[in-house]
Amino acid sequence: MTAASIAVQLIGGFLLAPLLPGLIQHWKATLQGRRGPSPIQPYRELRRLWAKSSVTVEGASVVYRLAPAVATASLATALLLVPVAADAPSLGVGRDALALLGLLALARFAVAASCWDVANGFSLMGASRDLTISVSVEATFVLAIAAAALVAGTTDLAGMIAGTAGGSVWSGPALGLAAVAFALVVVAETGRQPVDNPDTHLELTMIHEGPLLEYAGRDLAMLQWGAAARHWLMLVIAAEVFLPHPQAVWQQLALLPVVLILLCAGLALVETLVVKMRILLAPRLLMVGAAAALLGIVSWLVQL
Amino acid sequence: MTLALLVSAAGFITVGAAGASRARWFARAVTLQAAGAALLSVAGSWALASGATVGSGFTSGFQPRFGVDGLTAFFLMTVGAVAAPTLLYARSYTRVAVGGRVVAALCGVFVLVLVEVLCARDPMTFLAGWELMTLLPAAMILVARPDERSRHTVFLYVAATHLAGAGTWIAVLLLAHAGAIGGPPVAQGSALQAAIALTALVGMGTKAGLVPFHSWLPRAHPIAPAPLSALMSGVMIKIAIYGLVRVLIDWLGVLPLWIGVLVLALGALSAVGGVLYAIFQHELKRLLAFHSIENVGIIVLGLGACVLLRARGDDLWAAFALGAALLHTLNHALFKSLLFLGAGSFERAAGALELDRLGGLLRRMPWTGAAFLLGAMAIAGLPPLNGFVSEWLTLQALLHVSAAGGVGDGAAGAVALAALAATAALAVLCFVKVVGLVLLGPPRRAAVAAATEVAAPMRAAVAALALGCVALGLLPALLFRKLVALAPWRTPASPTVSLHLPGTGALPTVGVALSLILLTSVLMVLRGKRSATPAPTWACGQLVEPHLNWTSAGFSKPLRLVLEVILRPEREIAVRSSGRVIQEVSYSGRVPHLLDERLYKPAVTLGLDAAHQARRLQTGRLGTYVGYLIALVLFLLAAVKVGAIG
Numbered sequence: 049m050t051a052a053s054i055a056v057q058l059i060g061g062f063l064l065a066p067l068l069p070g071l072i073q074h075w076k077a078t079l080q081g082r083r084g085p086s087p088i089q090p091y092r093e094l095r096r097l098w099a100k101s102s103v104t105v106e107g108a109s110v111v112y113r114l115a116p117a118v119a120t121a122s123l124a125t126a127l128l129l130v131p132v133a134a135d136a137p138s139l140g141v142g143r144d145a146l147a148l149l150g151l152l153a154l155a156r157f158a159v160a161a162s163c164w165d166v167a168n169g170f171s172l173m174g175a176s177r178d179l180t181i182s183v184s185v186e187a188t189f190v191l192a193i194a195a196a197a198l199v200a201g202t203t204d205l206a207g208m209i210a211g212t213a214g215g216s217v218w219s220g221p222a223l224g225l226a227a228v229a230f231a232l233v234v235v236a237e238t239g240r241q242p243v244d245n246p247d248t249h250l251e252l253t254m255i256h257e258g259p260l261l262e263y264a265g266r267d268l269a270m271l272q273w274g275a276a277a278r279h280w281l282m283l284v285i286a287a288e289v290f291l292p293h294p295q296a297v298w299q300q301l302a303l304l305p306v307v308l309i310l311l312c313a314g315l316a317l318v319e320t321l322v323v324k325m326r327i328l329l330a331p332r333l334l335m336v337g338a339a340a341a342l343l344g345i346v347s348w349l350v351q352l
Numbered sequence: 353m354t355l356a357l358l359v360s361a362a363g364f365i366t367v368g369a370a371g372a373s374r375a376r377w378f379a380r381a382v383t384l385q386a387a388g389a390a391l392l393s394v395a396g397s398w399a400l401a402s403g404a405t406v407g408s409g410f411t412s413g414f415q416p417r418f419g420v421d422g423l424t425a426f427f428l429m430t431v432g433a434v435a436a437p438t439l440l441y442a443r444s445y446t447r448v449a450v451g452g453r454v455v456a457a458l459c460g461v462f463v464l465v466l467v468e469v470l471c472a473r474d475p476m477t478f479l480a481g482w483e484l485m486t487l488l489p490a491a492m493i494l495v496a497r498p499d500e501r502s503r504h505t506v507f508l509y510v511a512a513t514h515l516a517g518a519g520t521w522i523a524v525l526l527l528a529h530a531g532a533i534g535g536p537p538v539a540q541g542s543a544l545q546a547a548i549a550l551t552a553l554v555g556m557g558t559k560a561g562l563v564p565f566h567s568w569l570p571r572a573h574p575i576a577p578a579p580l581s582a583l584m585s586g587v588m589i590k591i592a593i594y595g596l597v598r599v600l601i602d603w604l605g606v607l608p609l610w611i612g613v614l615v616l617a618l619g620a621l622s623a624v625g626g627v628l629y630a631i632f633q634h635e636l637k638r639l640l641a642f643h644s645i646e647n648v649g650i651i652v653l654g655l656g657a658c659v660l661l662r663a664r665g666d667d668l669w670a671a672f673a674l675g676a677a678l679l680h681t682l683n684h685a686l687f688k689s690l691l692f693l694g695a696g697s698f699e700r701a702a703g704a705l706e707l708d709r710l711g712g713l714l715r716r717m718p719w720t721g722a723a724f725l726l727g728a729m730a731i732a733g734l735p736p737l738n739g740f741v742s743e744w745l746t747l748q749a750l751l752h753v754s755a756a757g758g759v760g761d762g763a764a765g766a767v768a769l770a771a772l773a774a775t776a777a778l779a780v781l782c783f784v785k786v787v788g789l790v791l792l793g794p795p796r797r798a799a800v801a802a803a804t805e806v807a808a809p810m811r812a813a814v815a816a817l818a819l820g821c822v823a824l825g826l827l828p829a830l831l832f833r834k835l836v837a838l839a840p841w842r843t844p845a846s847p848t849v850s851l852h853l854p855g856t857g858a859l860p861t862v863g864v865a866l867s868l869i870l871l872t873s874v875l876m877v878l879r880g881k882r883s884a885t886p887a888p889t890w891a892c893g894q895l896v897e898p899h900l901n902w903t904s905a906g907f908s909k910p911l912r913l914v915l916e917v918i919l920r921p922e923r924e925i926a927v928r929s930s931g932r933v934i935q936e937v938s939y940s941g942r943v944p945h946l947l948d949e950r951l952y953k954p955a956v957t958l959g960l961d962a963a964h965q966a967r968r969l970q971t972g973r974l975g976t977y978v979g980y981l982i983a984l985v986l987f988l989l990a991a992v993k994v995g996a997i998g
Contacts, residue, residue: 145857183778338770349759
């Protein structure tokens with residue numbers, strides 16, 4: 049079973065991740081009564097971008113050239129770090145949930161630094177908004193992980209998958225409240241409504257797309273793959289830790305695709321029903337999540 | 353061996369300090385001082401690795417005693433590791449005028465005083481060194497910058513550290529009186545224990561720059577010359593941490609829970625408050641000084657976790673928490689002195705350090721710039737550098753506070769956890785801004801465009817410190833094992849080489865670093881070199897003019913708006929128009945420091961008013977004073993008569 053877990057983690061994370069945003073876009077269009085792009089549209093875009101040449105900006109330094117590779121490498125390392133089942137071994141980078149925070153921050157830092165390097169006002173606007181929102185995202189993320197880690201007794205993600213499996217952990221409210229918090233983290237990290245609107249191409253409203261403005265060709269392909277990898281990371285953690293899942297490893301692996309597809313459908317539904325909120329109100333929404341997770345932790349402490 | 357190394361180190365520094373006052377010997381003398389500091393670091397690491405204690409143990413008596421144990425050895429190593437590159441840097445940085453020579457000589461003396469505080473084994477020597485440690489930087493700043501504003505700041509610094517520094521005296525003297533220095537710890541849960549802990553937190557917390565006792569720090573650190581700023585922020589405030597560890601962990605035994613929660617609260621407040629105000633500073637050295645407050649907060653969060661875990665009986669994780677705090681102490685010493693020295697180089701090369709008026713220095717000063725970039729990434733807590741490791745360890749320690757705790761302290765641990773995560777995110781925001789405005793983008797002044805790389809010793813100093821940040825990021829476990837063993841209680845087990853701590857998913861630092869570097873290189877190869885003709889930055893078809901560039905205030909505006917309720921920013925917009933055509937718009941905005949405005953300003957005003965009232969008693973006429981004397985004598989006689997005294 050271990051080999052199967054590794055295979056799902058690597059093949060799923062590295063190859064199938066672009067399918068997730070593709071599915072969301074596809075269903076969102078369907079729900080809105082449009083025909084919309086096919087679910088494999090992200091692959092077509094990656095192929096198209098890979099064939100084009102990159103753009104060099106006058107006066108940009110090595111930071112601009114390195115940033116997409118560093119950001120993508122840190123997200124790829126995060127893919128190695130996040131297991132898909134309870135028996136997945138450590139792939140040389142550990143399996144710690146809190147270490148994930150550092151890798152996501154590195155990706156953010158690299159992209160934001162590239163914006164300063166090309167001195168593009170629109171990119172910087174996106175970067176500054178992204179970093180502002182990341183403050184409440186990280187606090188909420190840590191609290192949600194902490195609540196689940198307390199329930200499971202470890203921050204080892206494989207241990208957390210095992211520790212939160214089955215029905216008995218759902219007898220208290222801790223994990224449920226943490227799941228509410230993590231749902232908001234998923235929305236913010238994947239850049240979905242109501243926090244960000246991935247469809248817009250109006251510079252003034254973009255968050256995650258803004259910092260990528262100056263990139264083209266293979267650089268942009270890497271960054272877009274990185275956005276898809278972020279979807280995989282967040283949705284896998286949501287499915288395997290914060291949602292009810294079975295104890296047997298083969299069941300976990302078998303159920304994962306189903307849950308991922310359902311989560312994509314859920315995100316598409318949310319995107320259709322909820323409008324984007326004012327950017328400066330997003331931290332408040334996330335703080336609600338943080339408060340929920342804190343409540344979850346306190347409820348676990350009281351129960352003890 | 354340790355003793356021989358220490359004595360020769362002290363000898364080198366003494367001779368160097370004496371020689372530095374002569375212009376002819378200046379360069380050689382300062383190099384000798386740097387060599388002495390390097391020896392000091394070797395002595396410290398040797399003593400830490402061998403685990404042997406040298407000299408006398410602690411005593412509550414008042415005869416001067418000196419000695420070295422594990423904790424002292426670790427801090428000696430830290431002092432040496434920062435002082436050696438800093439003094440090397442000072443060799444080229446200092447102008448060989450009289451003032452510069454005096455400052456360089458005093459730098460050596462300052463290092464010796466720090467060593468004295470660390471090696472002191474009795475209360476008197478400790479307190480004497482503590483006072484000297486406060487006064488010497490004041491003297492150095494006055495010599496280096498004899499202007500009105502500096503004098504005012506130095507006065508503030510000395511006043512603040514002395515008023516609150518009384519706490520240190522009370523704590524240490526109470527401990528000596530109770531015989532707890534080198535003796536059995538004070539009775540657990542007693543009022544004496546609480547009083548010592550509180551006074552130590554005020555006294556040593558002021559020296560460390562803990563919020564709300566930090567007001568002097570962001571004023572005093574930036575005005576010092578770069579090497580002294582590096583020593584103050586890198587090392588001096590760490591000695592206050594040494595004091596706190598001695599008192600809270602070593603001498604007071606197991607503390608009650610509420611003190612642990614208080615320490616956590618102070619740490620969280622400093623961490624978040626420090627970084628938050630740092631973001632709104634627009635001068636590089638002042639911004640770095642605020643970051644010292646943040647990092648002291650992170651260290652104190654680790655100490656608070658240690659106190660709480662100890663009170664809850666989780667000795668293993670209490671030791672890990674102590675290790676995390678100490679590791680972050682060394683890490684911060686390295687990257688903060690690196691950043692201050694880098695700032696000094698930029699100032700030398702480009703003039704003023706106003707953030708909005710720099711830019712593009714990475715290309716013009718590749719060595720200093722690259723080292724500064726590494727330091728900025730380390731302080732922002734990014735893998736695979738050292739700041740990430742100690743922040744991860746502190747996060748884990750705080751999580752275990754919740755796991756081991758009751759409802760109250762468990763919830764406090766969770767809040768502190770969230771505060772630390774938010775601090776890390778804010779630090780990323782702040783240092784992206786610093787890196788962007790200083791190192792990247794177009795130069796924003798003619799002087800910056802013409803900047804060139806600084807002298808070799810200054811480059812070597814920052815490169816050495818950057819190397820330290822990388823090494824500690826790759827192999828922290830070697831040191832962490834030793835630091836965990838410094839806990840005065842017996843620890844059940846120690847971690848293996850790659851931070852496989854129980855109850856965590858492990859942090860194989862080398863694995864993460866290898867993965868990041870390999871994947872980045874593969875991606876860079878895959879990306880290839882094919883590129884379109886260079887084009888200007890896209891700005892909706894406009895020409896990008898220099899004054900369209902983003903500013904420090906602009907980048908932090910979303911955060912300022914989100915936190916408007918807390919920060920209460922002020923801004924002023926004046927529009928001048930003639931006819932209906934706007935001729936000129938002037939904008940000024942600032943984020944006032946909440947504690948300064950609400951706490952210190954009223955307190956200072958009140959104090960000055962009281963002093964003003966008291967001055968009425970001083971008429972300057974002889975008759976009045978004779979009257980006071982007669983009144984006093986009459987009062988005393990009356991008191992004797994009614995039997996109140998005598």
